[in-house]
Amino acid sequence: MKDILQNAWHARGWLAWLLYPLSLAYGLAVLLRRALYRHHIFSSERFGVPVVVVGNVVAGGAGKTPLVIALVKHLQAQQIPVGVVSRGYGRQGNDCLEVTPGASPSRTGDEPALIKRATSAPVFVARSRTEAVRVLLAAHPATAVVVCDDGLQHYALQRDIEIAVFDDRGVGNGWLLPAGPLREAWPDRLRFDPSLVLHTGKKPAFDGFASTRQLNTHAYSASGEAVLLAGLRARPVAALAGIANPDAFFDMLREIGLTLQTTASLPDHHDFSDQDLEGLEGCVVLCTEKDAVKLFALPQASRHEVLAVPLVFSPETAFFAAFDARLAPLISPLPSGHGHQTA
Template sequence: MKHLLQNAWLTRGGLACLLWPLAQLYGLLVRLRRVLYRRGILRSERFKVPVVVVGNVVAGGAGKTPLVIALVRHLQAQHIAVGVVSRGYGRSGLDCVEVTPTAPLAQTGDEPALIHKLTGVPVFVADKRTEALQALLAARPDTAVVLCDDGLQHYALQRDIEIAAFDDRGAGNGWLLPAGPLREPWPARKHHGLDLVLHTGQKAAFEGFTSSRKLADDALSPTGDRVALDGLRGRPVTALAGIANPQAFFGMLEDRGLMLEATITLPDHHVFSETDLAGLRGRTVLCTEKDAVKLFALPGAAGLDLLAVPLVFSPEPAFFAAFDALLAPLLSPLPSKHGHQIA
């Protein structure tokens, strides 16, 4: 069924037409929910610090987490105290948890753990992002800006800046779930509080800022040793990816001149176990940093030739300039509107 739905998203015929009534119903529910929040029937909470939500209008991964990491580093470069909140997709339990190097991945989720590892900023996860933000501010009262990884449709948390990430799929066939990939109507969503659009893929499907992505020159071993990617050319390697778009990772490795003797595609947020390692012995295995967060933590990984290949993700300078222009009034001691309500 998943394969059929993915194909349906690529065309306005076939199965997509059969699912059209469900998409219409979904659209009505989306609009009703927005109205309930706008009129205060459903509670929406505002916090004392600027909140920036980075999310998707389409279902599935579209580069949100690399964008959050890029924004964190951009704020760190300006010496702005920043924290991150997330639901922690795929984790076990609903409790509010602070992400630390020793916190079990099953309780934090892979993407929050990766954000914390690469940036060092405080990261809190909770089923309700408002609870994560409350815990973050209680633990780090000096926090000046909070980034929410995902949550564009989580209207219980009021936000000051909304950023939507799109990959090469763009808006797909333009239909709402389940007939298409859209969580909300597009381009209508642009007129309901959305501030910035960033394309994270190779080509922009419509107007918005662009970004570049490439693999780092060096891969990293579980012990932190660096291995030059160019030094792996001419040597058979296995590529493994449990992300939203594994083929993008495999393609970038091939573009660097690497010979992939095998590729292993796993579901996004795959929970690795020792069983997954059994077939990797005797191979040089390249994986993403997101996969490495989980793979390197397994005891059996120590005896394998596992290498994580970092992604170098760079939004265009104009994107950061536009972001800074939106954020500056919120950080100023002068009076400001301090963001927008649910439109």
């Protein structure tokens, strides 16, 4: 059903038209919900530090987590203490907790675990992002900036900077769910909440900042051993991907000269099990860093050569300049302690 919907989202075919009345109802509900927050009928919360929300208006992944990691590293390079909050999509439980290096991805979610591993920044997950921010600031009071992984539509958390991420799908057929892929109207949203727009694909569908994505030259084992990817060209290779666009990962592997004997395109946030490795004996198994968070923990993984291939994600310099220009006036007058208010 998901594949059928995604095909309909690329064009205004018969299925999209059939679903269009539902999209109209959905759009009215979105507008009503936004108005209830704007007129303070629904409460929202602002904290004593700048909050940066990275998200998308299109259903499915578009490259938010690599951008969160890039932003955190950018802030760390400037000696700005930064923390991250996330809902932790797909995790077991709704409690608020800090992501630690040894925490199970089933409890934290795969993306928060990857962010923690890649940045070592404080990362907190909770069903409510406002609760996650509150607990983060209490545990790490020196935090000067909070980056929220996803949550453009989580209006209960007030934000200072929004970054909308798009891949090569753009806005699809331009219609709202379920007739199209949009969670809210675009570019109408820009009239209410001006956002920085970053494209993570090779062919941006409209104006915005660009970025590049390429594979690292080395893959890494669960023990941290580095393996040169070019050295795998003569070996049988299998590739697994439980991300939003598995084919993009497979294509990048082929572009560096690897011959993939088999590929497995799995749903985003796939809950890997030993069965996913069955029949892959004798192959080098390549996966994304996000998938490795779960794959490395499987009992069967030790019986295979499973390697994680890091993605080198680089927003253009102009994007960071625009981000810094928006953040600078928010950081300079920061008070010594954190507080928050409801509005």
